[in-house]
Structures are given as structure tokens and as C-alpha cells.
Amino acid sequence: MHTTLVLFRQDLRLADNPALYEAAQAGAVVPVYVLDDTSPDEWRMGGASRWWLHHSLTSLAHDLTQQGSRLILRRGELEAEILRLAQQTGAQAVVWNCGYEPFAQEGEKRLADALQKRSVATRGFHGNLLFTPGSILTKAGQNFSVFTPFWRTALQASPPAAPMKRPRKLAAPSRWPSSDKLASWKLLPTKPDWSGGLRQNWKPGEATARQTLSEFIDDKLSHYGAGRDRPAIQATSRLSPHLHWGEISPRQIWHAVQAHIHRHPAAGQNGSKFLSELGWREFSYNVLYVHSHLPERNLRQNFDKFPWRRDAAALKAWQRGRTGYPIVDAGMRELWHSGTMHNRVRMIVASFLIKHLLIDWRHGERWFWDTLVDADLANNAFNWQWVAGSGADAAPYFRIFNPVLQGEKFDAKGEYVARFVPELKNLDPRLIHAPWRADAASLKTAGVVLGKTYPKPMVDHDAARQRALAALAHMKTQVKELAA
Numbered sequence: 485m486h487t488t489l490v491l492f493r494q495d496l497r498l499a500d501n502p503a504l505y506e507a508a509q510a511g512a513v514v515p516v517y518v519l520d521d522t523s524p525d526e527w528r529m530g531g532a533s534r535w536w537l538h539h540s541l542t543s544l545a546h547d548l549t550q551q552g553s554r555l556i557l558r559r560g561e562l563e564a565e566i567l568r569l570a571q572q573t574g575a576q577a578v579v580w581n582c583g584y585e586p587f588a589q590e591g592e593k594r595l596a597d598a599l600q601k602r603s604v605a606t607r608g609f610h611g612n613l614l615f616t617p618g619s620i621l622t623k624a625g626q627n628f629s630v631f632t633p634f635w636r637t638a639l640q641a642s643p644p645a646a647p648m649k650r651p652r653k654l655a656a657p658s659r660w661p662s663s664d665k666l667a668s669w670k671l672l673p674t675k676p677d678w679s680g681g682l683r684q685n686w687k688p689g690e691a692t693a694r695q696t697l698s699e700f701i702d703d704k705l706s707h708y709g710a711g712r713d714r715p716a717i718q719a720t721s722r723l724s725p726h727l728h729w730g731e732i733s734p735r736q737i738w739h740a741v742q743a744h745i746h747r748h749p750a751a752g753q754n755g756s757k758f759l760s761e762l763g764w765r766e767f768s769y770n771v772l773y774v775h776s777h778l779p780e781r782n783l784r785q786n787f788d789k790f791p792w793r794r795d796a797a798a799l800k801a802w803q804r805g806r807t808g809y810p811i812v813d814a815g816m817r818e819l820w821h822s823g824t825m826h827n828r829v830r831m832i833v834a835s836f837l838i839k840h841l842l843i844d845w846r847h848g849e850r851w852f853w854d855t856l857v858d859a860d861l862a863n864n865a866f867n868w869q870w871v872a873g874s875g876a877d878a879a880p881y882f883r884i885f886n887p888v889l890q891g892e893k894f895d896a897k898g899e900y901v902a903r904f905v906p907e908l909k910n911l912d913p914r915l916i917h918a919p920w921r922a923d924a925a926s927l928k929t930a931g932v933v934l935g936k937t938y939p940k941p942m943v944d945h946d947a948a949r950q951r952a953l954a955a956l957a958h959m960k961t962q963v964k965e966l967a968a
Contacts (some may be wrong), residue, residue, distance in 0.1 A: 486511030491580040495730035500647035502609035508651035530854030538671035543689030553654040557664040581611040586776040617773035635763040681821035693726035715826035716899035725858040768866035779865035787874035789962040792844040808941035811891035814904040823857035834871040835885040840948040845872040891917035
């Protein structure tokens with residue numbers, strides 16, 4: 485019987501999985517996941533990602549068992565493990581859904597070359613994005629550097645293909661190879677077990693992803709445009725980690741939303757706004773595809789001359805949500821507790837680190853990489869550079885969020901801050917975003933002692949803003965002198 489190895493990576497689903505679907509049509513299927521810890525240390529999976537992976541693999545293994553199959557787990561260098569499995573199973577082919585991170589592309593090429601030398605057929609499918617990177621181009625045949633024309637052009641292209649159904653049957657090979665026990669990988673934290681908040685907030689797996697999409701479309705999509713910037717309410721889709729791990733595909737999301745808009749035309753504006761967020765993800769991957777150094781280097785080389793500060797104590801205070809600015813601290817504590825952060829607040833905390841503290845965006849990028857359950861190389865790098873002003877279609881550096889005004893605008897009742905910074909929950913909502921402005925009686929009534937129960941602001945906003953603008957001016961001077 486023809487046997488195909490299906491290599492799972494960030495496509496941990498059975499439905500709309502092109503590699504799995506095609507393999508099922510050809511004969512026996514051996515699903516396999518390889519934990520390759522030989523990737524560059526800097527981009528090896530962080531702690532939150534490992535937690536999610538453990539539970540997502542558990543879910544995938546269960547779903548495969550229901551199909552009469554099983555998931556083979558191996559740990560080691562990808563090429564070596566797949567070559568070994570191909571020999572052990574007598575596989576005639578190895579297939580996968582393409583990754584677009586630089587190390588994923590390099591690994592796929594090495595794997596394909598090694599397998600072909602052994603007369604094992606290979607094929608990579610495109611199943612993790614709506615549009616293949618490099619396929620959406622300007623009229624001059626160039627890659628886009630600005631999102632809006634990129635997305636406008638993408639919307640005029642042929643629509644994404646309809647999602648594939650899950651295979652009805654997965655034929656077993658004549659002999660199953662051995663498999664690691666998932667527990668032996670020790671992906672879950674133990675001493676200490678810091679994952680309680682993750683368990684409370686998330687349930688990884690394809691079934692949950694489908695349910696989350698359905699509930700979002702039915703209950704939240706019609707209010708998405710108005711509610712998406714309000715961190716105190718659940719107005720966003722909460723699909724990002726499911727999408728990152730491939731428990732649901734962007735095509736499934738696209739077609740489900742389009743079908744809803746067709747049935748309910750009044751939802752068109754909100755639906756289009758939501759789909760543009762998928763477009764932002766597509767754009768991020770296109771930028772990474774063209775600029776493989778995106779996670780490590782400024783796209784705008786002028787920023788190589790930016791006078792970043794080295795301040796380990798300030799960085800730690802930001803990481804732990806102890807800056808003295810409640811909306812910033814709420815966001816950082818939400819991240820630590822739940823492995824995610826509301827999108828509006830992500831922009832606020834990133835701006836604070838880069839512009840109030842003058843700390844290099846790459847420190848924030850690495851912290852998010854370790855703590856986010858949806859840590860995605862393209863999105864993470866692209867968005868940090870966007871806030872810093874050093875990336876593609878970036879916000880200008882001189883746009884400096886006032887964290888107090890941001891809190892008052894998007895968390896007017898102080899509910900989000902009260903949830904994640906409980907030491908301030910008894911403060912009047914009119915004071916909660918700037919407790920240092922409260923009079924002594926109000927602070928006493930609320931049980932707040934600045935500098936003890938809650939920190940004083942680590943920087944003054946106006947002074948920090950002037951310092952950031954001076955740093956920008958210094959960078960421009962340095963660049964001009966070099967060019968002279």
C-alpha cells in the first residue's frame with residue numbers, strides 16, 4: 485500500500501488541511517509531529533507556546549484516534565527524524581503544509597533535498613494563509629510596503645478556495661512506528677506551575693476553535709467595530725491562538741464570515757473590518773517573506789542609530805506590570821495571567837516600553853514571544869516594529885500614546901484595570917487611571933498607598949515624551965552626519 489507521512493506543525497487540525505487531505509486520497513497515512521528543539525535559541529518556543537502545544541497535540545491525537553489513526557510523536561532534529569520514520573514505515577512520500585518563517589523554509593528545503601536523494605517524494609501545500617506570500621503584488625510586480633493598497637489588491641484577487649472537509653477515513657499503514665509519550669517532552673510547567681490562568685482562559689483544540697468562531701459570528705460580529713477597542717468587554721474573536729496553531733484555517737474563518745454577511749447584509753461593515761484583521765496577518769507574513777531579518781533588525785535602517793537605553797530594572801518593572809501606569813500594568817498582568825492581551829492594550833504597553841522607557845523594541849518582542857499563547861514570528865515582529873516606527877507602514881515614532889488618556893478613553897469605567905490591578909479596584913473610576921492625582925482621603929478610602937500597595941509612576945509622561953522626541957532628533961542628526 486502507498487504510505488505517506490504527513491508532517492504536522494502549525495496546522496493542528498483535520499479539516500481544511502491540504503496535506504492531510506491529499507495524503508488520505510493516496511493510501512495509508514502516518515501523521516507525525518516532530519518537536520525540533522534544534523531551531524535557533526532565540527526563536528525556540530516560549531513557555532506559553534509549549535503549554536498550548538501540549539494540549540493541542542493531545543486534542544489532535546484524540547481526533548486522529550476517532551478517525552482510526554494515531555499521532556506519532558518524535559523529538560529531535562526534523563530532517564533526521566523524518567528520514568528515520570520514512571525508512572521505518574516504508575513511506576513513498578512525505579507531505580506538509582508550508583511554513584513561511586525563515587527557519588521553516590530553510591528546514592523544508594533541507595528535508596525535501598534529503599528525502600529526494602532517497603527517492604521519497606515530497607510536496608508542500610499552502611494551507612496556512614489566504615494568499616501565498618509574494619502572490620499579491622503591485623501593478624509593477626513589486627511587493628507592497630503599505631497595508632491598505634495590499635489588502636485592496638488582495639480583495640480584488642480570486643477569493644480564497646473553499647475549505648476542504650476532513651478526510652472521511654485515514655487508512656492505517658501496514659505497521660505503526662514507535663512514538664514518544666507526550667508527557668516525556670515536559671512541555672507543561674511544574675515547579676512552579678504558572679499555567680493556572682491559561683487553564684482558566686483557554687481550551688486548545690480544533691473543536692474549540694470551530695465553536696469559538698461560531699459563537700463570535702453569532703454573538704459578537706455585529707458589534708465588532710464598536711467593541712474591539714474596549715478591553716473590559718469580550719468583543720474580539722479570541723481566535724488568534726487557534727489560528728496561530730492552525731486549529732482553524734484562515735479560509736475557514738473567511739468563508740464563515742462571508743457566508744454570515746451574505747445571510748445578514750447589515751453585518752457587512754463589521755464583517756469586513758474583522759476580515760481586514762486577517763489581512764493584517766497576511767501582510768505581516770508577506771513582509772517577513774520578503775525581509776527575513778524582520779524579527780532581528782530594523783526595516784528602516786535609520787533606527788540603527790536610535791539611542792536606546794539599557795535599563796534592566798525598568799524592563800523588569802514593565803514585564804511584571806509595576807510601572808505605576810494602571811492601563812499598562814493591567815495589560816502586562818493580563819498577559820502573565822492568561823497568555824494573551826487585548827489588542828488595543830498591546831499597542832499601549834508597546835508604546836510605553838519603546839517611547840516612555842526608550843527600551844529597544846526587541847526586548848518587548850522577546851517577552852511577548854515567551855508569554856503569548858499566540859506568539860507568532862511574523863505578527864509579533866511586524867507589530868513591534870510598527871509601534872517603534874522602524875518597520876513597514878509603521879506608525880510614526882513621534883506618535884506617543886498618553887497612557888492615562890488611553891485608559892480613560894478605552895476603559896472609561898476602569899473595569900479592565902480593576903480586574904487585573906485589584907489593588908486599585910476601590911478607587912473612583914475617574915481616578916483609577918491616574919491614582920497619583922487622587923487626594924489623600926480618596927486614596928485612604930480605597931486602601932491605596934502609593935509607593936507601597938501600588939507603585940508611583942516610574943516616569944512622568946510629559947518628561948518621557950520630551951525625552952523620546954529628543955532621542956528621535958538625535959537619531960536624525962546622526963543619520964544626516966553619516967550621509968554628509
